[in-house]
Amino acid sequence: MHPIRLSLAIAAAAMLAACATQPPAEPGNHMILRDLSGKLVMQFDYPTDELCAKTSAAMRGTVYKANCSQTSIAEPLRGHATLRYTPPGVLVEGHYVDLAACKALTATMSAGVELIQACRAK
Secondary structure, three states: OOHHHHHHHHHHHHHHHHHHHHOOOOOOOOEEEOOOOOOOEEEEEOOOHHHHHHHHHHHHOOOEEEEEEEOOOOOOOOEEEEEHHHHHHEEEEEEEHHHHHHHHHOOOOOOEEEEEEEEOOO
């Protein structure tokens, strides 16, 4: 095996072992996203804590601060949409500050994300 691939395999195995032995730093299935100034942008309700944590980790380095929580935020969110993440083929509820923000943020979806139910007011 190539030395670089071997190093990556060892690093991946070490990370998996560390994850298996440590509790998650931010447990919960509600991912709350804020802009860099701290203003609430949206919340996603994932079916599992694990999927929330993976998606939150993928958000690092973007224009959002993302964290997972056991409880939904208390602030009112008035725009809602249903998304499907493929893989793994699960439905996720998205909650946005208002209907206009929902429509703007769902106009173009990332690869692997499909808009299932268009934005609606709540």
